[in-house]
Amino acid sequence: MNRRDFFRLASMAGAGISAAGLSGLVRAATPAQLGTVPTNTGIKGRVVVIGGGMAGATVAKYLRLWGGAGVLVTLVERETSYASNILSNLVLNGQRTMTSLQFGYTNLATRYGVGLVKGDVAAIDPVGHSVTLADGRKLPYDRLVVAPGIDFDTIPGLETAAAQAKVPHAWKAGTQTTVLRNQLLAMKPGGVFAMTIPAKPYRCPPGPYERACVVADWLKKNRPGSKVIVLDANPGITAEPLAFADAFNVVHRGVIDYRPGISINSIDASTMTLNTSAGNLQASVINAIPAHRAGKVVIDNGLANVSGRWAGVDVLTYQSTAAPGIHVIGDASATTQPKAGHIANQEAKICADAIVRLLAGRSPDPSPITNSACYSPITSDTASWLTAVFAYDPVSGSMQAVPAASGEATARSQDNYKEMFKWFNALMEDSFA
Amino acid sequence: MNREITRWRALLWLPVALASTCVAAQTTTAPPAGRLLASNCFQCHGYDGKSRIGFERLSGESSNEIYKELREMRAKSKPDIMDMHARGYTDAQMRLIADYLATQKSTSSTTAADVKTSKKSEKKESKS
């Protein structure tokens, strides 16, 4: 960025790009199937969204589609584009590249008139109704949506950047995903790939098991004799128990060694040794996924009122139970729903709908429903799936799984594997396009 | 990466207008019934059911067709992913979803013929 660009950016402070300024463009540029921003809803307000991930991108888009041109939405995101976690396990076996998992923000601006600000939100002022960016810029809001995803605890022994680069989590898609892919490529036949799974709640319950399968499948074909040792802090498989029990005991038998109920005390990156509740273990590659907590901006601004890690919310509006006017959606919130991209997208729609109603002086929808669908690759050409539907329960004030609608595929299949890409493309379009 | 940066920069040229705040009067119309419920479909079936790249296109079908399909799915003994999903909604909710989707007309860029073709290829694919 040159000096002129920097000043242009700086002059945006406090405004974002006006949504209203773009409304002329909106109708011209939106393919009809993707929806247009109405101009005549009569609803007005300024909404700032922190974080342009699965939750933040979706809420920004739907606030405009459902709120209309009078709802001015400014999306603050620290990265230039979004790197999808979903499908990032397929970077490890070379079926996808990180480049193919990048999603830009241009569509949100040109099609829906979402104002974009590239920056890192440092502080929230719930009384003065504004957020302050790390570079000092201030953005005022009437309603704030916080969607920063998660951050990680530090595993003892992995305090330095060098140690973290040697023992990646690759649980936020990006550089670390590529590092882990390269470590796999550098493995010799007969090597040990050790991965650790933190105690619930963590993002994408089936994700670590899916990764174990994808890696095992690749090692079998490319580094024969190698093993995947899975150290799970949970007492058993936390999602798709049928599919993964079959994967561990049948499909990848002798390659995946699944060990539940094991926690990690520390990791020595120089000797590549894990110190666990079941003794020491040495490995050629260590993929350690640390325990999660809500993104820093939630913790730093007093919104993490559930076990000091997660933001408590009212699931009718996703309004924080710690501060009025602030909504928290996606992985950062504490709800009964899994931390997943599909769910984050649906939470965002409930939140957008609620904000639009609140701005119009109405009450939120009293009986929202959310859903989750997820495909998990078991080999390089078969996948399983899971689904869940959650309905609002007024007695407990929480989203409760509808048992009949929650379950998993009876068997992995090649059809499921193909459908996985259709599902991914559609979900990403609903969120970013 | 560079292309993305250029895009961000290009966006910064767009006019800046400060918004004034005011809470809307009660003159606004209520959100359409069933819209929030139906948005559970959009992740896979596209905005307002107007799928282009995902699963079966829903807009263009009548309310009764959608309602009937959902109920049939719910009753399947060997549920696939959508059959399982359908079990999460009551009759009344299915009706609201179907009514909302049926009012989202097929758009000019998609003819009735396109809709039929995309449905056919969908069915073929899921059989193969």
Ligand SMILES: Cc1cc2nc3c(=O)[nH]c(=O)nc-3n(C[C@H](O)[C@H](O)[C@H](O)COP(=O)(O)OP(=O)(O)OC[C@H]3O[C@@H](n4cnc5c(N)ncnc54)[C@H](O)[C@@H]3O)c2cc1C
């Ligand atoms: C390997 C893996 C596989 C997965 N597979 C699936 C799957 O198959 N299906 C599924 O449904 N889910 C899956 N998930 C889970 C899914 O990725 C997350 O649940 C989802 O991304 C959560 O969305 P979010 O918006 O809360 O957070 P994120 O998508 O992480 O987005 C947060 C955004 O906020 C930005 N941000 C954070 N703090 C700030 C700040 N202070 N200022 C500005 N910007 C900020 C970040 O840069 C980021 O862009 C998977 C996850 C992993 C790791």
